Amino acid sequence: MKFSCEKALLQSAIAVSSRAVAQKSSIPALEGLLLHADNGLTVSGYNMQTGIRTHVSADVTDPGELVLNARLFGDIIRRMPDDVVTFACDEKQMVHLHCGDADFDILGLCAADYPELPDVEDEYSISIQQKFLKAMIEETAFAVSTNESRPVHTGALFEISDKGLTMVAVDGFRLAVRREPLEKIEGGAFSFVTPGGALSEVKGICGDVEDLASVTLGKRHILFEVGDTELICRRLEGEFLDYKNAIPRKNPIALIADTKALISSIDRVSVVISDKLKSPVRCLFDQDKVLLSAKTGNGEAKDVCRLSGDGQGLEIGFNNRYLMEALRYAPADSVKIELNTGVSPAIIVPTEGEENFLYMVLPVRLKSAE
DSSP: OOEEEEEEEEEEHHHHTHHHSSSOOOOOGOOOOOOOESSSEEEEOSSEEEEEEEEEEEEEEEEEEEEEEHHHHHHHHHHSSEEEEEEOOOOEEEEEEEETTEEEEOOOOOOOGGGGOOOOOOOEEEEHHHHHHHHHHHEEEEEOOOTSSSSSOOOOOOOETEEEEEEEESSSSEEEEEEOOOSSEEEESSSEEEEHHHHHHHHHOOOOSEEEEEEEEEEEEEEEEETTTEEEEEEOOOOOOOOHHOOOOOSSEEEEEHHHEEEEEEEEHHGGGGSSSOOEEEEEEEEEEEEEEEEEEEEEEEEEEEEEEEEEEEEEEEOOOHHHHHHHSSSSSEEEEESSSSSSSSEEESSSSSSSSSEEEEOOOOOOOO
């Protein structure tokens, strides 16, 4: 096996594929990257849950495949001078790497020991701009559950219809919904749940560009194709929350808030809250303002944030982090907050235009005022 490749291209391919390499495994090959040289070079990483393979243009003089330890290979290439890397491997899996004045000899592993990445049958597929897919993941993934007792909620729901793509994440304390129109749908309406861990990798390989990414659904796996990179992950099985019926929308109180101003106010009163000294942020919604306060053993903090609308004197408590994250990830400068009672969830939606996002945050019961 012999090829030559630009150092920058090879380094980028190793960085992307290494995201799916197992940190520690009883199968040594899984701690490595599979290099397959043919018409070009394909670099693959796989941890039996998620697989990433990326294609790089390389000048291949002798085709073949081999596994190299991902960390060692990555460290070597990163330290090499910016030049063309030549890679040569003999029949004993000894690899010689040469770039500029630098030379390395390292031992590889037989490619036959490397598990095959699953094939994904092309039943259904969609295409969406990379920048939209990246934004949708970022603006919902924070609400993906980490509680393994409901495995299906440790991922995000993708719902595809003629109206576009809807992504939903829920963790029992908050819910996030994001919608975007689609460039192309094949196979009609469908839905599936993608593991949260795989989503963060998809976000990492998407750029802030208008180039299309495609998502293909197979019987047991999902394939994300972004440029020269493919990510394959398992589908999560199970009954996802019926989110449409879980969101109360007939709320008598509607207030308009400047997103950044409200985040700043919550942030200020959160100073007295810590992991050891927890406390809800107490919100008293009044005419055109909300009075925020928090009290712990560290002290007491109060702040006022201007709003538009009448809060009718409603007093309600929230986990400061959950409320702040919902506002921080909302892709809008101002939001509409819908409220009902002190024990009903808060609904956060855009103030105008199409409802392309919705966040729901459950309240925390307040002890009577001291």
